[in-house]
Amino acid sequence: MKILIYPDAATASAQTANRIAAKLSSFPHAVLGLATGGTMKPVYAALREHLGRGPAAFTSFNLDEYVGLPPTHPQSYAHYMQTHLFDAIQMPPDQAHLPRGDAADPIAEADNYEVAILAAGGIDLQLLGLGANGHIGFNEPTSSLGSRTRIKTLTHKTVSDNARFFAPGEIVPRLAITMGIGTILDAREILLLATGSGKSQAVAQMVEGPLSAACPASALQLHPRTTILIDVAAAADLRLRDYYDTVHPGGLDDRIA
Ligand code: F6R
Numbered sequence: 001m002k003i004l005i006y007p008d009a010a011t012a013s014a015q016t017a018n019r020i021a022a023k024l025s026s027f028p029h030a031v032l033g034l035a036t037g038g039t040m041k042p043v044y045a046a047l048r049e050h051l052g053r054g055p056a057a058f059t060s061f062n063l064d065e066y067v068g069l070p071p072t073h074p075q076s077y078a079h080y081m082q083t084h085l086f087d088a089i090q091m092p093p094d095q096a097h098l099p100r101g102d103a104a105d106p107i108a109e110a111d112n113y114e115v116a117i118l119a120a121g122g123i124d125l126q127l128l129g130l131g132a133n134g135h136i137g138f139n140e141p142t143s144s145l146g147s148r149t150r151i152k153t154l155t156h157k158t159v160s161d162n163a164r165f166f167a168p169g170e171i172v173p174r175l176a177i178t179m180g181i182g183t184i185l186d187a188r189e190i191l192l193l194a195t196g197s198g199k200s201q202a203v204a205q206m207v208e209g210p211l212s213a214a215c216p217a218s219a220l221q222l223h224p225r226t227t228i229l230i231d232v233a234a235a236a237d238l239r240l241r242d243y244y245d246t247v248h249p250g251g252l253d254d255r256i257a
Contacts, residue, residue: 001220002227003207003244004251009195009231010042015251016127016193016229017046023125023189024050028057031117033126033179033187034085035063035137036077039195040129044084054090061117062098063128063137063184066173067151069101075166076101099149099177110149110177117149117183126187130194133157134202134215138178145211145219147180181219190226192217197233204237227253 006012020043023030034040062077071078078098086096097116103109117123128136133155139147140155154162154174163172184190194203206217207228220226229251235241 004229005235006251012229012231013042017043021050030058030124032060033123034060035127035129036080037129048088051089056089056091059095064176064178065099065101067175113149123187126190128192134217136217138176139216142213143216146182149179193229194234195231199234200236203234
């Protein structure tokens with residue numbers, strides 16, 4: 001794991017966008033795995049600047065979607081992607097994949113998503129956020145480290161963390177279709193961005209804790225090309241901070257493509 005610690009969230013986000021843009025510049029037809037959530041908003045804002053009006057050549061597969069929400073629902077991840085990235089870069093609809101939250105058969109939808117990723121040649125670069133409880137995608141604690149795309153019940157913590165995006169009184173979905181941890185680990189390269197003090201314990205468990213289903217993100221310890229981009233607030237609970245600062249002072253990394 002490469003650990004890059006930046007002075008603030010804005011720098012960590014901008015560096016994440018730079019890496020995605022560098023990948024697309026050297027490999028325009030790459031297959032990207034994409035994430036949603038609050039952490040990614042500044043990444044997509046920067047990426048819109050990098051990519052301009054498009055049309056985009058890359059293919060994308062999002063990590064997850066709420067079960068029960070149609071793509072037009074303002075809190076669906078499909079809507080999030082349209083708003084924060086796809087509309088601006090003229091992403092051709094047939095190149096952008098998300099599980100259908102309103103599929104008549106969500107189990108078949110999850111199975112078909114796995115097949116579609118394989119048919120596209122697998123994911124070249126997977127972007128991840130991190131849940132405060134250590135989840136990646138919606139793989140909540142105790143998810144199998146070998147899991148594939150499937151339906152997961154969200155924890156109360158995740159539901160309450162996400163409630164801020166829904167209107168007061170609106171029911172927050174309790175189920176999601178998510179790529180599995182095994183699916184994520186199949187990506188050729190992974191970038192994980194986590195910012196803010198609310199993520200510091202999950203970051204420490206992911207990087208320095210035991211490999212354990214109790215912290216699904218710890219599975220990234222098994223992946224040969226994972227880069228963790230964090231700000232100093234999210235780095236606060238790392239015990240080996242001086243080592244990371246020695247190897248990559250200020251998040252400096254001369255190998256970014
Ligand atoms: C979203 C996703 C989640 C989020 C995580 C962090 O597609 O897969 O794992 O990355 O819940 O969310 P934020 O960034 O809102 O704290």
